[in-house]
Amino acid sequence: MKHSAGNALGIYISIPFCRTKCTYCNFASGVFPASDHARYVERVIADLAGAQAWAGSVGAELPRRVDTVYLGGGTPSLLAPELVARIFAAVRAEFDLDADAEVTMECAPGQLTDATLGAMTAAGVNRVSLGVQSFVDREAHASGRLHSRAVVEEDLRRLRAAGIANLNVDLIAGLAGQTLASWEESLAALVASEVPHASVYMLEVDEDSRLGREMLKGGARYRAGLVPNEDAIAQMYERAIERLDAAGLRQYEISNCSRLGLESRHNLRYWERRPYLGVGLDASSMLLSDPTLAVRRGSGQGLDEDGDLPRFSQRARKGWGTQDSILRATTTDDLATYLAGTGAMETEWLGPARQHEEAWFLGLRTNAGVNAAALRAEFGEELVEPALEAVERLAQDELLVFEGERARLTARGRLISNEVFQEFLRPETAEAKRG
Numbered sequence: 001m002k003h004s005a006g007n008a009l010g011i012y013i014s015i016p017f018c019r020t021k022c023t024y025c026n027f028a029s030g031v032f033p034a035s036d037h038a039r040y041v042e043r044v045i046a047d048l049a050g051a052q053a054w055a056g057s058v059g060a061e062l063p064r065r066v067d068t069v070y071l072g073g074g075t076p077s078l079l080a081p082e083l084v085a086r087i088f089a090a091v092r093a094e095f096d097l098d099a100d101a102e103v104t105m106e107c108a109p110g111q112l113t114d115a116t117l118g119a120m121t122a123a124g125v126n127r128v129s130l131g132v133q134s135f136v137d138r139e140a141h142a143s144g145r146l147h148s149r150a151v152v153e154e155d156l157r158r159l160r161a162a163g164i165a166n167l168n169v170d171l172i173a174g175l176a177g178q179t180l181a182s183w184e185e186s187l188a189a190l191v192a193s194e195v196p197h198a199s200v201y202m203l204e205v206d207e208d209s210r211l212g213r214e215m216l217k218g219g220a221r222y223r224a225g226l227v228p229n230e231d232a233i234a235q236m237y238e239r240a241i242e243r244l245d246a247a248g249l250r251q252y253e254i255s256n257c258s259r260l261g262l263e264s265r266h267n268l269r270y271w272e273r274r275p276y277l278g279v280g281l282d283a284s285s286m287l288l289s290d291p292t293l294a295v296r297r298g299s300g301q302g303l304d305e306d307g308d309l310p311r312f313s314q315r316a317r318k319g320w321g322t323q324d325s326i327l328r329a330t331t332t333d334d335l336a337t338y339l340a341g342t343g344a345m346e347t348e349w350l351g352p353a354r355q356h357e358e359a360w361f362l363g364l365r366t367n368a369g370v371n372a373a374a375l376r377a378e379f380g381e382e383l384v385e386p387a388l389e390a391v392e393r394l395a396q397d398e399l400l401v402f403e404g405e406r407a408r409l410t411a412r413g414r415l416i417s418n419e420v421f422q423e424f425l426r427p428e429t430a431e432a433k434r435g
């Protein structure tokens, strides 16, 4: 993880409530009664209040200074105004939020009341990500979304009138019934909306979603037979990047394009390996941590399955600074468990070798790419050299370019990025992922 004394924290808060379940979705989100919303927010507030104590127990450093907050889901805009206000009051009570912090909230078109919008602006939300997916009404409806293009346009107008101009629109390439012509229609509408940021995802259907099950077993309810094939989806994606670039929205990450200076600061921190705290259902944290401290503080965490300190922390004692250990922690994905407050946090410490792998596949997601000299300085020659052999192979296959110590994916590399990233995994990590 990139670290410096002045590291600020990002906070991600997951709000797992949706009005309907989209056909392709397999996130830990669902349709739950409003009474659960209030109970859930209570838990989130309790977790924010307990975050410093928890971090101390696992030997992690949790900066008080926060420069990005992201409320994602799910559909955070479904929360009642007082719940939005309470969440942000808790963030401000427990942390020092920078005056110019980026504060994002995900909203579903047509699912944002004036009262909730008022609470958002009062709480300092200054960026909104709108889950549009398609501006073509029949496609949006077929995938379980409730809005129309007119509703999206009206929401963008309301958000701007409320003073929120930093707006993102999400689109998905590959929805059932989508064609190259209808995709062009969505792209034209996005460009006409003049939002400064767009995220474009290639549909990956999870077999456990309703659409995924229908694709495997047959049926017509979710129009699985009308999902475009992989080549068509790739063509849509490439066309989107080209069309958005022509409109001044430059690609800066595999799925993200923006006007210069309006990149998502929160999402950049994931790819640039800066610390974040995840609160709520199925949320992850990445923090600087020393597992030896976790053991000394008696949390029972920090030891491997044989009851020993992980190998890398032995090494830490011989010269690696304690900052060379990173803690990844993930909360439960079961709502009842989360509401009951009984879910144990899953924790895992990453030593230099794992961090180095992540540095490659997170960094390569960005158009800025990975600076091999910086990685040598951070991790040493021994770890970086084998990765540079992978870089050479990938450059020969034109999936990546390597110039002046900087490796970047090519357009083709971005299309099959997951396969490219495999090349940077050590055999033991690849094995663990398969297992």
Ligand code: SF4
Pocket (backbone or CB within 6 Å): 017, 018, 020, 021, 022, 025, 026, 027, 029, 073, 074, 075, 108, 131
């Ligand atoms: S709105 Fe998002 S989280 Fe909710 S069901 Fe649809 S895709 Fe899933």
